[in-house]
Amino acid sequence: MKKLVWNAGDGALCRQAERAAGWLAFDPWRLTWSPMTAPPAGGQEVSPGDALRLLAAGPRLRRVPVAVIGPREATARQLDTAELLGREMARHGLQLLSGGKSGVMEAVSRGNLAAGGLPVGLIPDDEWHEANDFVAIPLASGIGPARNAIIARAGLALVAVGGGVGTISEMALGIQFGRLVLALDDAPEVPQVIRLSSVAEALDAIAGRILGV
Secondary structure (H helix, E strand, C coil), X not given: CCCEEEECCCCEEEEECCCCCCEXXXXXXXXXXXXXXXXXXXXXXXXXXXXXXXXXXXXCCCCCEEXXXXXXXXXXXXHHHHHHHHHHHHHCCCEXXXXXXXXXXXXXXXXXHHCCCCCEEEECCCCHHHCCCCCCEEEECCXXXXXXHHHHHHCCEEEEECCCHHHHHHHHHHHHCCCEEEEECCCCCCCCCEECCCHHHHHHHHHHHHHCC
């Protein structure tokens, strides 16, 4: 993993270039690295997750959606995991996108909204008010389960918390679209999906994808 350095004075995230001497600075709007005119003055080494959280505290981090998927009929453990994931996504500046209905989708939206996020729900219904009460931005697609393909395409990454047949379809579409797909809490087995054991690991994996490290 590439070493990340946070310069609190400039509010900048830096790392050393790979193939040439010098340093790179991360552009939180374009989500790209570019050469620095001078090396950072001091700074502290940070993990990808901590780097993302620090960037989120500033005004310029672009909020590309991260999709959270899972069943309407969820276990108590899955609901707890989803709610924690929603809270931590808000803390790390990650824009939540879900299917906007009940179960895992409701729990992750509840946690995200409580932590200051603005959860987006892309619902299969014709009218916005069919979304759960914790969706801040309800989008009525009117296309039924076909909205799964939009969720899989729109998310920079997908995190499955448990799941059934619908979740499997979203996970498979995410892989087909070249997305990072993570699995928590007994999510279905799908080839190329990365299975993790905690919300913290999921956040580090997502941060690593965003930061390219």
